[in-house]
Amino acid sequence: MRGWREADLAPWAAMNADPEVRRYVGPLLRFEQAAAWALNYQDDRDRYDFGFWAVEIRTSLNTDQERDRGLRRCGGCFLRAS
Numbered sequence: 001m002r003g004w005r006e007a008d009l010a011p012w013a014a015m016n017a018d019p020e021v022r023r024y025v026g027p028l029l030r031f032e033q034a035a036a037w038a039l040n041y042q043d044d045r046d047r048y049d050f051g052f053w054a055v056e057i058r059t060s061l062n063t064d065q066e067r068d069r070g071l072r073r074c075g076g077c078f079l080r081a082s
Contacts, residue, residue, distance in 0.1 A: 001053040001054070001055050001056075002053065002054055002055075002056060003042055003045055003046075003053070003054065004038045004039070004041055004042040004045075004054050005054070008038060008054050009031075009034070009035045009038055010031075012034050012035070012037075012038050013029070013030075013031040013034035013035060015034075016028065016029035016033070016034040016037075017029060017030070017031075017034070
């Protein structure tokens with residue numbers, strides 16, 4: 001688990017623009033909205049030492065295609081393949 005990075009914004013926004021990802025959690029988000037959420041998550045972590053973390057998978061993946069998928073959703077957290 002780690003803090004949010006600028007490189008996380010594009011894959012995070014893409015996930016939040018996906019109807020399947022947002023199916024049970026609310027309306028689709030534009031890039032600006034998703035980026036603002038991620039920046040707020042990081043701000044909360046910096047201020048209060050808790051909040052939503054980015055989770056980075058450090059295990060190797062089977063194919064380059066899997067590795068290129070970027071962030072993945074897992075329950076209440078989002079995972080980023082490294």
